[in-house]
Amino acid sequence: MPLDDATTRFLEQMSEAGGDALEPAMRYDAVVVGAGFAGMYMLHRLRGLGLTVRGFETGDGVGGTWYWNRYPGARCDVESMQYSYSFDEELQQEWEWSERYPSQPEILLYANHVADRFDLRRDIRFETRVTRAAYDESANLWRVETDRGDHVSATYLITAVGCLSAARIPDFPGAGSFRGPSHHTGRWPHEGVNFTGRRVAVIGTGSSGIQAIPVIAERAEHVTVFQRTANYSLPAWNRPMDPAYAQWVKANYAELRAGMRTSPAGVMGTSNTTSALEATEEERLREFETRWAKGGVSFLGAYGDTAIDPAANEISAEFVRGKIREIVTDPRVAELLAPKDHPIGTKRICIDTGYYATYNRPNVTLVDVRTAPIEEITPTGVRTADAEYPADMIVYATGYDAMTGPLLGIDITGKGGLSLRRKWAAGPRTYLGLMTAGFPNLFTITGPGSPSVLSNMMVSIEQHVEWIADCVERLRAGGIATIDADPAAEDAWVEHVNEVAGHTLYPRADSWYLGANIPGKPRVFMPYVGGVGAYRQKCDQVAADGYAGFVLSA
Numbered sequence: 339m340p341l342d343d344a345t346t347r348f349l350e351q352m353s354e355a356g357g358d359a360l361e362p363a364m365r366y367d368a369v370v371v372g373a374g375f376a377g378m379y380m381l382h383r384l385r386g387l388g389l390t391v392r393g394f395e396t397g398d399g400v401g402g403t404w405y406w407n408r409y410p411g412a413r414c415d416v417e418s419m420q421y422s423y424s425f426d427e428e429l430q431q432e433w434e435w436s437e438r439y440p441s442q443p444e445i446l447l448y449a450n451h452v453a454d455r456f457d458l459r460r461d462i463r464f465e466t467r468v469t470r471a472a473y474d475e476s477a478n479l480w481r482v483e484t485d486r487g488d489h490v491s492a493t494y495l496i497t498a499v500g501c502l503s504a505a506r507i508p509d510f511p512g513a514g515s516f517r518g519p520s521h522h523t524g525r526w527p528h529e530g531v532n533f534t535g536r537r538v539a540v541i542g543t544g545s546s547g548i549q550a551i552p553v554i555a556e557r558a559e560h561v562t563v564f565q566r567t568a569n570y571s572l573p574a575w576n577r578p579m580d581p582a583y584a585q586w587v588k589a590n591y592a593e594l595r596a597g598m599r600t601s602p603a604g605v606m607g608t609s610n611t612t613s614a615l616e617a618t619e620e621e622r623l624r625e626f627e628t629r630w631a632k633g634g635v636s637f638l639g640a641y642g643d644t645a646i647d648p649a650a651n652e653i654s655a656e657f658v659r660g661k662i663r664e665i666v667t668d669p670r671v672a673e674l675l676a677p678k679d680h681p682i683g684t685k686r687i688c689i690d691t692g693y694y695a696t697y698n699r700p701n702v703t704l705v706d707v708r709t710a711p712i713e714e715i716t717p718t719g720v721r722t723a724d725a726e727y728p729a730d731m732i733v734y735a736t737g738y739d740a741m742t743g744p745l746l747g748i749d750i751t752g753k754g755g756l757s758l759r760r761k762w763a764a765g766p767r768t769y770l771g772l773m774t775a776g777f778p779n780l781f782t783i784t785g786p787g788s789p790s791v792l793s794n795m796m797v798s799i800e801q802h803v804e805w806i807a808d809c810v811e812r813l814r815a816g817g818i819a820t821i822d823a824d825p826a827a828e829d830a831w832v833e834h835v836n837e838v839a840g841h842t843l844y845p846r847a848d849s850w851y852l853g854a855n856i857p858g859k860p861r862v863f864m865p866y867v868g869g870v871g872a873y874r875q876k877c878d879q880v881a882a883d884g885y886a887g888f889v890l891s892a
């Protein structure tokens with residue numbers, strides 16, 4: 339394929355700017371895009387191999403998701419003791435988490451502690467967004483450009499851009515006319531937001547809305563929640579960290595982490611393999627109540643067929659609906675909050691603190707925008723098909739262009755001028771979620787086609803970073819100039835990812851896993867459902883077989 343004019347010009351400009359003769363300061367072994375947990379560890383690991391690395395980060399600090407998501411109530415839904423790096427023994431022993439589930443401020447402190455401890459910031463250029471990257475075949479280099487005018491080159495380009503970082507506000511007519519402040523949960527002001535005396539409109543009831551609404555309701559004069567899809571939410575029962583538990587985990591980290599790495603979702607805990615349909619009603623009730631009382635995602639592990647059998651799933655779903663009806667005093671509101679249009683677990687399960695009970699407060703109103711959609715944002719509020727709701731402030735908890743959004747936000751061009759946006763126009767295509775054919779030496783940490791968002795991200799990030807670092811080390815040791823995915827292996831992997839998802843109930847929900855939240859986005863199931871353990875085994879086997887399914891060139 340001939341290079342398009344823009345790419346040719348870009349590569350020429352890069353050559354004029356120095357090309358192979360670029361000043362050493364602009365030539366790196368690797369460029370890492372993003373300084374969240376993936377980017378930080380990748381940088382650390384590659385530096386450890388003796389590579390020169392340049393990191394770029396849009397924010398003015400490290401932390402990625404946890405840098406941006408500063409909305410009230412923001413908290414990880416993986417337990418603290420499991421949501422941390424395992425690669426450094428001293429690090430995992432010295433850090434003290436204060437609560438069962440870590441809050442955003444505490445995770446950000448942890449990210450900064452890691453950056454200090456491993457002196458990462460000196461190689462990261464902050465407040466700088468990578469806008470373009472083109473593979474220069476003649477030099478076997480990635481030419482990278484930023485919004486600050488940087489032009490750098492690197493042998494390896496590694497994206498650590500996160501799966502949920504391209505924040506999205508729907509295109510509501512009149513949004514620009516609103517007189518008060520509006521904030522997306524994923525772009526929250528660093529100085530915080532004062533809700534006192536304000537009437538706040540919250541649009542969206544995914545994880546972010548469900549975490550933010552109870553906290554906003556405690557402070558605001560009134561909260562109007564605009565719900566399109568009711569979501570299943572499980573109680574976190576968050577509490578201060580039990581020091582004895584933390585000590586026990588730390589003493590047994592080696593074994594526990596090993597278990598997490600081979601588990602389905604990268605977390606501790608036991609999932610039953612038995613069928614919900616074979617249990618008696620009494621047994622099921624006992625199991626569900628125990629797991630509900632324990633809190634968190636473990637509820638979904640009550641039975642082995644919840645994710646695959648509609649009848650089994652319905653039993654779990656109905657238990658949660660029953661809980662909602664118990665908690666919410668107004669039966670009409672309870673019915674609106676009880677999800678009925680998708681199986682439980684097929685949209686990202688939410689973990690909350692007092693979410694449903696918030697609707698018992700006199701200052702909270704639930705508006706169903708499934709039956710009467712939002713038609714317009716007016717200067718003074720939100721107008722739906724059947725009423726106008728006054729507001730002084732709008733909180734958009736409307737989600738992200740997930741998984742592909744952050745990657746396609748960069749204009750990436752591979753071999754022969756192949757544009758990633760064009761290649762993925764009908765949906766992402768990768769081999770193992772690690773590479774995409776035609777883009778040599780470009781690695782995508784937690785890319786589409788890997789377990790990523792269906793797992794404890796920390797576990798998946800570490801697995802990818804370590805796999806990529808080992809690969810780079812072996813390429814360099816073997817004098818191999820490029821690695822690229824073999825198109826046939828990629829096709830087979832894409833088919834496998836789809837096939838596995840097709841055996842589950844996941845495709846039954848209009849979720850961001852499928853891109854269904856973005857009008858016009860191809861409906862393709864993006865994460866790999868096969869489980870963290872099986873996936874790791876596959877990746878390790880591929881490496882052990884001399885990178886089977888990849889094309890290596892001297």
Ligand code: NA7
Nearest residue numbers: 508542543544545546547566567686735736737738850855
């Ligand atoms: P989500 O889970 O994508 O939630 C977005 C919410 O916004 C969801 O309730 C959407 O309803 C709603 N939404 C989106 N567009 C509209 C329009 N046009 N009108 C009304 N409502 C709308 O994003 P979150 O930030 O909550 O969570 C993202 C992930 O972060 C989460 O899964 C965790 O992994 C952490 P819909 O369901 O599409 O009908």
